[in-house]
Amino acid sequence: MMIPVITEHCKHPNAKIRYASLHAIGQIADDMPEKFQKTYAADVLPCVIICIDDQVPRVQSHACAALTNFMEGYKETLTADQIKEITTKLLVLVQNGCSLVKENAVTALATIVEQTKELFIPYFKETVALLIT
Secondary structure, three states, X not given: OOHHHHHHHXXXXXXXXXXXXXXXXXXXXXXXXXXXXXXHHHHHHHHHHHHOOOXXXXXXXXXXXXXXXXXHOOOOOOOXXXXXXXXXXXXXXXXXXXXXXXXXXXXXXXXXXXXXXXXXXHHHHHHHHHHHO
């Protein structure tokens, strides 16, 4: 399967290749929901999460979009550590990113909240406080 190649290229020095890797992840997640997520979550999620911190706004934005696509078909539940890490990274983008990045970060955050339901409650107050400042 191509997933190891795709995830390895999320760390490529060329931003266009990182962007293309995230696009592939988002597209596969959208085309093969549940099976892809269940099989490759341990490989794909860390790569996407790392790319949220990318220095290139287009890559950051696409990491958020890939995360959204991935989470929409993810039937497992994120761990508390993953929720905290992802939420923290997305909130940084909402506060500091350009409009394209902010839009996709808010969408990804909404998807995380929807997917994790009650598990997100401990992060809700902090998230709202940061969003309104």
